[in-house]
Amino acid sequence: MTHTLHRRGTADDLSTDYVMLCIRAAGINDSGSDAKLQEFLHIAMHHDPKNIGSVRMNMYSHKPTEVIANAHAVAHAVFDNQQAVTQVLSGLKEADLGLSVVVSGILDPVNECCQKAGLKRHTVEFSLGIWGKTEKLPSNDILEITTMCGHAMVSANLVESMLEDIKKGIKSPHDAAKELTSHCCCGVFNPARATKLLAAIAEPEKST
Amino acid sequence: MGAISMDDIATIDQDECVDCGVCLRSKICPVDAFIYEIAPWPRSLRAIFSNPIIEHKETRVTGRGTEEMKTNDVTGRFKRGWVGIGIELGRPGIGSRFRDVDKVAQAMARLGAKFEPKNPVTLLMKDVGAGKLKEDVLDEKVLSAIVECTFPIEKIKAALIALKEVARDVDTVFSVDCINVVEPDGSLPVDKILSELEIPRYINGKTNVGLGRPLAEGGN
Numbered sequence: 001m002t003h004t005l006h007r008r009g010t011a012d013d014l015s016t017d018y019v020m021l022c023i024r025a026a027g028i029n030d031s032g033s034d035a036k037l038q039e040f041l042h043i044a045m046h047h048d049p050k051n052i053g054s055v056r057m058n059m060y061s062h063k064p065t066e067v068i069a070n071a072h073a074v075a076h077a078v079f080d081n082q083q084a085v086t087q088v089l090s091g092l093k094e095a096d097l098g099l100s101v102v103v104s105g106i107l108d109p110v111n112e113c114c115q116k117a118g119l120k121r122h123t124v125e126f127s128l129g130i131w132g133k134t135e136k137l138p139s140n141d142i143l144e145i146t147t148m149c150g151h152a153m154v155s156a157n158l159v160e161s162m163l164e165d166i167k168k169g170i171k172s173p174h175d176a177a178k179e180l181t182s183h184c185c186c187g188v189f190n191p192a193r194a195t196k197l198l199a200a201i202a203e204p205e206k207s208t
Numbered sequence: 209m210g211a212i213s214m215d216d217i218a219t220i221d222q223d224e225c226v227d228c229g230v231c232l233r234s235k236i237c238p239v240d241a242f243i244y245e246i247a248p249w250p251r252s253l254r255a256i257f258s259n260p261i262i263e264h265k266e267t268r269v270t271g272r273g274t275e276e277m278k279t280n281d282v283t284g285r286f287k288r289g290w291v292g293i294g295i296e297l298g299r300p301g302i303g304s305r306f307r308d309v310d311k312v313a314q315a316m317a318r319l320g321a322k323f324e325p326k327n328p329v330t331l332l333m334k335d336v337g338a339g340k341l342k343e344d345v346l347d348e349k350v351l352s353a354i355v356e357c358t359f360p361i362e363k364i365k366a367a368l369i370a371l372k373e374v375a376r377d378v379d380t381v382f383s384v385d386c387i388n389v390v391e392p393d394g395s396l397p398v399d400k401i402l403s404e405l406e407i408p409r410y411i412n413g414k415t416n417v418g419l420g421r422p423l424a425e426g427g428n
Contacts, residue, residue, distance in 0.1 A: 003260070003273070005414050006300065006383045014412050025279035025420065056261050074278075092419060100279040100420035106412045111394075114417050121390045122418035123280040125292075126402070127410040128368075128384040131375040136302050143300060151260040152301040152351050153230055157210065183230060185261055 003150030004076075004104035004188050006127045008143050011106065013197070016080040017148075018105035019188050020044065020088060022097070023074040029098055036097040037071040043091040044077035051078040053187015060181040060191065067187065078190045082109050089117035141201050145194055149184035158183070159198075166202035173199035209303055209351070218242075226303055226351045227254040229261070250345045253306075257328065257350035273354050274327050277387045280416055284424025285324070291364045291398050292387030293321075295371065298352035299383040306332070306353065307346040308378040313339035313355045315374040319367050321357035329353050364401055 004019040022040035024033035041052055045064065052059050054071040062070075079085055085103060092101055103110045107124065114121055130137065137143060138156035145159050146152070162176035171179075177194035199206065211225040212218050218237065231242050247254065256262055257272045276294065277286060286292045295312050298304030309329060317323075317339030323330040334342045339355075359367050364386075371384065386409070388398040402409055 005385055006296075006410070007412060008410075009412075011411055017412075021278065023275065023278050025275060025282040028279075028282050029421065089417060096421075097419070098421035100281055101417050102278050102414050103417060104412065104414045107415065108411075110415045114415065117417075119417045119419070121394070121415050123277045123286060123387060123389050123416040124396055125277050125294075125414040126386045126388075126398070127413055128386055128402070128407055129410060130300065130381050130383050131371065132378050132381040133302075134381055136381060137300070147300050150299075152299065153228070153260065155209070155230070156301060183234060185233070 003186070004102070005125060006130075006147055006150065007104070008140065008147045009193075013144070013193065014106050015082075015109070016196075017190050017193050018079045018082070018085045018103060018110070019190075020077045020079065020085065021074060021102045021104070021188075022076075022092075022099050023102070024099050033099060034072050036099050037073075037075040038068050039095060039097060040092065040099070040101075041068045041071055041075050041077065043095060044088055046091070047079065047084040047087050049077040049084075050080050050190050050192045051181065051187050052076065053185070056185055058181065058184060058187030058189070060178055061185070074186075076187045078188060080190070080192050082113055085110070086113040086116045089113055089119060093117055093119060141197070145180070145197050148189045148194065150188065151184070151186070153183045153185060154180050154189065162198065163202045166198060173202065209301075224303075224349065225254075226258040226349055227251075228258040228351050229255070250348050253332075253345060253348050254350055257353050272328060272350070272352055274324060274356060276324075276356065277414065277416055279420060280387075280389070280424070281418045282420040282422065282424055286358065286387050286389055288389050288391070289361055290358050290389075291361050292356070292358050293364075293367060293371075294385040294387070295355040296352050296383045296385075297355070297378070298350065298380050300381070301351075302381050303349055303351050304353060304378075304380040304382075305347060305349050306341055308380050309353045309355060310339075310341040310346060311377055312371070312374050312382065313341065315339075315370050316355060316357050316367060319359070319363060319370055321359060321367070324356040324358075327354060327356040329355055361397055361401070364398060365405060368405055368407060
């Protein structure tokens, strides 16, 4: 379940995309873990997350209070800046929930966040990219949007359809991003970043 | 996946459909004509590997993966001196038949890969030592499936070269990841090996920040 890895984008663009995840280790520290996941989400909510979620819900498909109340096994929160990540890590260190926490994002800034929060990285996972029949893939600008849902619940065809609606003036980039976000059940999709990416593709003259 | 085509009515190509459940959850059909029927074995694998809200009864993890490095501070699944590799066939968004998963798993097995026993792909193997999957699953198509294994660090170079070779033989894409425990000085030994092989890595990745408790034996 590497669902927050392999997000594609430029350094500038990815600098606004950090996913934090809190998870129990099955059979080791599950006892009372759902309440701790709720506490993780409460801490995250103090720092203006762009999305939160658990397994079946995100804050664009349900109210944040419902997402928090139903947190089970794993919880996610998406942020668009390093400062928020540092503050949430500091809050989690103080809360000492005892559950594992993973941050997905550009590795060097994430390491800086850990250091500022007084934490030492334990394990790192690199993405070595996409291999095999890459000619089957959609264009890179579409992949920058679809790879924000690692479970591939946001299809390239749906993104193309949203882009058509934006170009025709039927939807705004913000509304299109919200619709895409609702498909990513576990809440790791970043609608703020998606809004910018959709606008840059559909309305390049406005984005420059 | 492109399994649904539109003419006057929507038609689902059952052989291409991976039972991910997106069409149902989106409520896109104006007359609620889409239905999901629980499929018998081996088609039942499609939903398990493609629909992330289904929890696998063996792994106790929703979706197609495992806890992998996310809980490594507690489980110690990946140890110093070892490197974890995840090869996710079909990702991003293309899908894969298990026939291609089988090819990649066997290529890794030939180099002595230690497959993660709790991974759903490993559970489909009839011969884990050889990385061979059961014959009756090979034609099934899923959104993605992850071959998850570990190698001693001295073998990782050969494993990545073998992976480059098998990439030419599959009819899909796969996303590759590489897991390493951080050394006390903050370094990641596998970084040097990737540079030697001229295998680029993305600037972004996943960091387990070591807050899980109890810490695994030998943990930081």
